[in-house]
Amino acid sequence: MINKVTSFDRSICNLIGPEILEAIKPVAEKYGLKVTQKGGTYATYKWTTKFELVAPEGAAENDSKTARMFGAKFDVGFEFRDKGQTYRVTGFNPKRPKNDIELIRVSDGALLKCNHSYPNKFVVEWSTAGKNGGDIV
Numbered sequence: 001m002i003n004k005v006t007s008f009d010r011s012i013c014n015l016i017g018p019e020i021l022e023a024i025k026p027v028a029e030k031y032g033l034k035v036t037q038k039g040g041t042y043a044t045y046k047w048t049t050k051f052e053l054v055a056p057e058g059a060a061e062n063d064s065k066t067a068r069m070f071g072a073k074f075d076v077g078f079e080f081r082d083k084g085q086t087y088r089v090t091g092f093n094p095k096r097p098k099n100d101i102e103l104i105r106v107s108d109g110a111l112l113k114c115n116h117s118y119p120n121k122f123v124v125e126w127s128t129a130g131k132n133g134g135d136i137v
Helices: 010-030 056-069
Strands: 034-043 046-054 079-082 085-092 101-105 110-114
Touching: 010 034, 010 046, 056 085
Parallel strands: none
Antiparallel strands: 034 046, 079 085, 085 101, 101 110
8 A cells, every 4th residue: 555656657547547437426416417437648746637527417318319410310318239248339439530428338338439329230220120020139
């Protein structure tokens, strides 16, 4: 256990980061916000990190509208299965056009990014589903 930090390196940042995140969470939850740590940089005597606070209900609705304008056929919260894994869409970032969709792999909680065309492949089109006697699953 470290009593006093005199310089920063990767191991120190990885040790302190989760503790700071846990200290911030009660304040965020008090106001209905979700908080995550979003990377950072360090030098010998300085560590800069970023914490992201999101209003989940407003963000999901806004992200869904924005994603549809860019061609997504699904809303935030959409879940799909591919190659035995279940994925859930958690957000949309129009400033990142190549990988504009944020996903979580449900089995292990891994945060992933992809283009909106990937989840679009798993959306059932009601206008075309069930043609030729096929069942909608």
